[in-house]
Amino acid sequence: MTAALLVALWAGAFAWGNSPPGRNFIRQRAERALRGRVGPVEVGEAGLDLLLRARLSPVTILGKDPGAPLLRADRVVVRPRLLTLLAGRVEPAAVALRGVRLRPGQEGSEVGPLDLFVELPGVDDVRFRIGLAAGGSLDGSAQRGPDGVAFRCEGAVSLPEDLPPTIAARLPFLPASGRLALRASGQGTPDGRRGEVDLVLRVTELSFAGARIGPTPLGPLAAGASGRVEWNGTERRVRLRNGRISLGEAGEAAATVEGEVVLGSDPRFSVSARAEAVPWRALLDALPPDLGPPPSAPTVSGTLSARASASGSLARRGEWDVQVDLDLEDLRRAARAGRPSWLSSGFEWTPIDGPPDEPARRILIGPGNPAFVPYGEIPQVLVRAVTASEDAGFFGHRGFDFREIANAVTDRSRVRGASTITQQLSKNLFLSPERTLARKVREALGTIALEATLSKGRLIEIYLNLAEWGPGVHGVGEAARFWFGKDARALTARESAFLATVVPSPRRFHARLHRSGITPWWNARIDDVLGKMRIQNQLTDEQLAAALAEPLDPLGREHPADASVEDPGPGEPGTEEEPGSGEPYLSR
Numbered sequence: 399m400t401a402a403l404l405v406a407l408w409a410g411a412f413a414w415g416n417s418p419p420g421r422n423f424i425r426q427r428a429e430r431a432l433r434g435r436v437g438p439v440e441v442g443e444a445g446l447d448l449l450l451r452a453r454l455s456p457v458t459i460l461g462k463d464p465g466a467p468l469l470r471a472d473r474v475v476v477r478p479r480l481l482t483l484l485a486g487r488v489e490p491a492a493v494a495l496r497g498v499r500l501r502p503g504q505e506g507s508e509v510g511p512l513d514l515f516v517e518l519p520g521v522d523d524v525r526f527r528i529g530l531a532a533g534g535s536l537d538g539s540a541q542r543g544p545d546g547v548a549f550r551c552e553g554a555v556s557l558p559e560d561l562p563p564t565i566a567a568r569l570p571f572l573p574a575s576g577r578l579a580l581r582a583s584g585q586g587t588p589d590g591r592r593g594e595v596d597l598v599l600r601v602t603e604l605s606f607a608g609a610r611i612g613p614t615p616l617g618p619l620a621a622g623a624s625g626r627v628e629w630n631g632t633e634r635r636v637r638l639r640n641g642r643i644s645l646g647e648a649g650e651a652a653a654t655v656e657g658e659v660v661l662g663s664d665p666r667f668s669v670s671a672r673a674e675a676v677p678w679r680a681l682l683d684a685l686p687p688d689l690g691p692p693p694s695a696p697t698v699s700g701t702l703s704a705r706a707s708a709s710g711s712l713a714r715r716g717e718w719d720v721q722v723d724l725d726l727e728d729l730r731r732a733a734r735a736g737r738p739s740w741l742s743s744g745f746e747w748t749p750i751d752g753p754p755d756e757p758a759r760r761i762l763i764g765p766g767n768p769a770f771v772p773y774g775e776i777p778q779v780l781v782r783a784v785t786a787s788e789d790a791g792f793f794g795h796r797g798f799d800f801r802e803i804a805n806a807v808t809d810r811s812r813v814r815g816a817s818t819i820t821q822q823l824s825k826n827l828f829l830s831p832e833r834t835l836a837r838k839v840r841e842a843l844g845t846i847a848l849e850a851t852l853s854k855g856r857l858i859e860i861y862l863n864l865a866e867w868g869p870g871v872h873g874v875g876e877a878a879r880f881w882f883g884k885d886a887r888a889l890t891a892r893e894s895a896f897l898a899t900v901v902p903s904p905r906r907f908h909a910r911l912h913r914s915g916i917t918p919w920w921n922a923r924i925d926d927v928l929g930k931m932r933i934q935n936q937l938t939d940e941q942l943a944a945a946l947a948e949p950l951d952p953l954g955r956e957h958p959a960d961a962s963v964e965d966p967g968p969g970e971p972g973t974e975e976e977p978g979s980g981e982p983y984l985s986r
Contacts, residue, residue: 408450415446424452428476437461452476457495472497472511479518492517509562528553530560536580542588549595550583557604571835574615576604584627591631599623602647605686612834617686620647625655634661643671646684651676653704659712668709675701678729682843688836691843692828696739696851700732720804724796729850739851741827747864749872750830761872763863769875771886773859776874779936780886780894781858786930787898789819792858797821797849798842819861821845826864867897869905881952891937891945895927896952911953924950 414420425444432439438460447453454474461468479491492515499510513529522542529535538551557576558566566572579600586593605617625641641655653676657669678700682690703725710718733739744764764770785792791799797820817825824844829837848857867877874897878886881900882893889897899920900907910920925946932942 411450412446412448415450415452421445425454428452428454428457432457432459447475449477452478466501468501470499471495471514490518509565530555534560538582546585546587546593547590548583548585552579552581554579557601571606571611572608574605574607575617577602589631592629594626594628596626597624606835610833610835612688612832612836614688616688616836619645619686620684621645622649635659636661638669646680648680648684650680651684665712666710667712668707670707671705673702673704675703675728677701685839689839689843691847692824692840694828695824695844695847696733696741698729698733698847698850699736700728700850702726702729702846718804720800722798722800722804724798724800726796726846726850729846733851741848741852741860742856747827749864749866750826759870759872761864763860763873767873767875769873769879770863771873771875773855775887776859776862777887777889777894779891779931780862780874780889780897782931782934782936783891783894783898783927784862784901785819785858786934786936787895787927788822788901790930790934792819793854797845818845820848820857823857823861824848827860865901866904867900868908871904890948891928891931891941892924892948892950893952895924895931895945896950898927899923916950916952 415424421444424446425441428444429439429441432441436459440458440460441454442456443454445453452475454476455472457471457474458467459469473496475494475496476490477492479489494516495514497511498514499508501508515527515529517525519525523539524541525537525539527535527537534553534555536551536553536555538549538553540547540549555561555578557573557578561573579602581598582595584593584595600620600622602620603617604619604621605615607615622644623642626639628637628639629635636659638655638657641657642652643655644650644652651673653671653673655669655671657667659665659667678698681702704723706720706722708718708720744762744766746760746762748758748760761767762770765772789799791801795818797818799818821841824841824847825831825837827848828844829841852860863873863875865874866872867874868880871877871880874886874889877897877900878884878889878893881897882889910917916924928937928942928945931937932939937945
């Protein structure tokens with residue numbers, strides 16, 4: 399009898415819930431309940447399923463702008479709380495949302511689809527589960543108490559399958575594989591205006607793909623991040639405390655991070671990071687094999703330290719204050735105590751981009767080469783002209799010009815490169831010329847190895863004796879003979895400044911000289927190098943005046959133009975521009 403009564407009640411409820419009046423009642427009650435919690439909503443079809451759960455499809459949360467909804471769910475299923483339902487009140491015990499899209503319809507902003515399941519075991523308890531496209535999920539809970547709300551969340555995401563396309567499209571490098579694990583726990587005030595959350599992120603088997611990465615995916619890589627995020631709505635302030643980022647499975651290559659963002663009419667930020675005594679071996683072990691240092695780079699050991707900070711207005715990138723410092727002293731001490739690098743004495747080198755249709759040329763960088771000029775015999779005006787033009791901070795930095803890098807970051811209109819002489823050496827000595835992330839990382843590791851094992855004098859000696867100064871003309875000894883028919887030791891200040899302007903693109907400058915000679919723009923560029931040398935006290939006023947007045951006659955005797963290089967002339971892509979063409983001189 400009881401079973402028959404229950405079946406009859408179930409059949410009656412199911413029939414009523416799927417009748418026009420019942421569907422309309424469920425839809426109106428759902429809209430009223432949602433409107434009171436999340437604002438304007440739209441509910442499509444409504445009814446009951448076989449378990450007497452309310453079924454709504456679709457549901458759209460409109461937000462303030464009906465034309466740009468905040469959320470849309472293809473289907474929403476609500477399981478009512480049985481006891482309150484028998485008492486005549488409708489209260490949800492669990493809600494399942496299928497096919498959820500955040501910011502739907504807004505190109506470049508939509509996130510989804512994903513599934514969300516929310517369980518309400520008590521008045522002050524919430525448990526939820528977010529299901530992602532490839533099986534990844536996040537599980538969490540929140541509990542309201544007298545002092546506020548405590549919450550936790552943990553789960554894992556598969557990359558790139560679970561990554562929303564709109565987010566993937568904005569990434570500079572697309573993850574090809576990986577697994578991201580997340581754990582978060584914290585608490586907040588009842589109104590949500592103050593709170594804190596402890597975050598732990600861990601990514602494993604991560605690899606990247608894309609044209610800027612290289613022909614094959616780059617990986618695998620393991621990394622981690624953790625810290626406490628605190629927010630204060632009254633002060634409109636968010637802080638990161640006790641932050642830590644690490645590389646590798648063991649996490650020995652690590653840095654601490656602190657930061658703060660203050661919102662308002664002029665939002666501002668500050669962030670600092672510090673890595674102390676990171677073992678060089680641990681850093682290399684944490685990197686994928688394809689990111690290791692070039693095999694021919696000098697072997698180094700010991701530890702390195704680094705510090706970095708940035709602050710300023712979020713709205714005015716050009717005003718950011720960026721500071722970076724790299725400490726290689728321990729690596730240098732270890733290098734002095736070990737065996738000398740193979741680069742410390744004479745060696746043979748083959749240019750990687752020699753003239754086409756010519757056999758590879760092997761160049762001896764050392765006394766056995768009659769064109770080799772030792773550092774002590776190179777005119778200082780040439781050394782200072784080249785450093786003034788190419789790398790003004792060469793004798794003071796540790797392989798990287800972080801001020802130039804910061805300027806490039808804060809001013810995107812700049813086209814001047816930030817590659818130092820040591821970085822150029824690393825590329826020319828050890829690497830191929832392709833422009834990929836892998837090459838830049840390996841170039842950086844090679845740069846550190848060079849700075850740790852060689853003196854600045856030896857670095858500039860190698861650079862000046864292997865740099866290309868004309869088509870197939872390598873080294874300052876050959877350059878002085880090629881351009882001026884003299885020994886490099888006899889170069890004048892103006893001749894040295896001329897050679898400094900040629901280094902960035904020697905074959906094109908050679909073609910340009912044949913086409914139009916030394917133009918007023920080119921003369922101005924030479925004068926600019928001399929002016930920088932005066933500012934750096936490398937020339938006296940009298941020496942500067944003499945250099946500015948000195949006649950210049952490169953290629954005074956006939957030289958054939960390089961047929962393999964077509965000088966496109968000023969104003970075209972890839973060339974150094976004449977004044978007024980809208981582009982500054984590109985020196986690196």
